[in-house]
Amino acid sequence: MTPVLQTVRLTHRYSEGTPFERVALDSVDFSAQRGEFIAVIGHTGSGKSTFIQHLNGLLKPSSGSVLFDGKDVHSSKEFARQVRFRVGLLFQYPEYQLFEETVYRDIAFGPRNMKLKDDEVDERVREAADFVGLEESMLEKSPFDLSGGQKRRVAIAGVIAMRPEVLILDEPTAGLDPGGREELMENIIRYHDGGKRTVIYITHSMEDAARTAQRIVVFNHGHIAMDGAPKAVFRRGFELIQMGIIVPQITRVMMRLRELGLDVDDSVYTVDQAIAALRAGKGGGGHA
């Protein structure tokens, strides 16, 4: 099956040809199948934000290519524009991009740029607003009068209204309170719709990544350092820590227990898994 998104030896250098040149991505090979739910992690400056900006064609690779449905994103201007709409990208702190007089018009910005008919735009705006839990009465308010959490919802609705096949989010939950985080993650999972759409999101929280994603991609120094199921990634907890990634507390407890000589599975990332692992370990140790 053709992957929905694929990068081939994708390399990106900032400030090319000046004394400040810096390699942000170094020959990255990556592919995502339709319906996947992928978490991208890595410490600040590892290249993950630069990476996702290539996936919808915002940044042009210095060398290498990005393919959407097997076709080079930059093969024509027309296709590049289409990809912008089919791969929705939500930036970090997206509430700072709001600009319209009313919430309604702000959400409609994307669909209008797609040159859709007025009734289609209207339908999409209302659907997207409803999806993120904005009430009808909010639509006529100024986005600048809303609270931080509500602004973020408006911004997300603005991307969802384009009905992208792939939704990419850069730290969508940063700066939200725990309740807001929970709600937002639920929305994202709902958008994924059991595999009908593809979701890729950057997060700093290994807990979030482990809980929601089917696959975790770890970036380090402009390379993909690990790529696999959460369990496989967590099995390399020590390497993760060396890369400056904070692993869940419970994983660290289990790693330490293992260090102390207890034969337990330390690739766990929830308390329940840890209890199960300890029980299994205890059963095994009972003979001694």
Place this chain on the structure above:
Amino acid sequence: MLRDITLGQYYPGDTLIHRLDPRTKLVLTMVYIVALFTAIVYAGYALVFLFLAVSILISRIRLKSILSGLKPLIVIVLITGILNLFYTKGEHLLVHFWRISIYWEGVETAVFMALRIMLLIAGTLLLTYTTSPLQLTDGLESLLNPLKKIHVPVHELAMMMSIALRFIPTLIEETDKIMSAQRARGADFETGGLIAKAKALLPLLIPLFVSAFRRADELATAMESRCYHGGEGRTRMKQLRMARRDWAALAVGVLLLALVILFRRLGI
């Protein structure tokens, strides 16, 4: 990309020029400019040029950086040169056709005027290349201090200047981010006529202004909560102190000016 702009950027270093007190460098730059405008012909210009060349050598700033700083001014230099070439009357006629006549004096003036502008910019570039914005405003504040007597808010002006300088890169970065975000929603900043382009800027400018005001507000609160209340009784962690090298540098500056004035008297 926007972040590649390098106008008057500071190049950190640890040379004699970098270590000079910012006040010394400011005064020297002024002396240099006065000398540049006092010089009329060859010997004077040669001396001023020598002064600049030696300073650049000591500072280890690459010639390429200075030249790239001069690039935007090529048009102005050319226009000044051409105007002087055609409009200066003299005794030694070189070319004459139709109603245009070019004199030797015109060629001389054109070359010297073009040189003057380039030397002026190169000298001030050297100042900003070797002095951090913070040092520069500190030096300026200290130099303008006497104006406090006539109630000029020197400290406040210097503070505003350093805050403005400090936020230029931040705002450039912010502009970059907002542009990308709007592009991701299909905004098009490149195509269309003048009106379409101006309209397309709204989704960029409005969030940018909102965020600039928000930043200003946050900064004001942060300053107030650290008891900032203007210049009165404010002390500094890094005191400006004139060292021996500063006096030596100033002496060189005075010598330069004296020689240039002498050359002017002699007409060389």
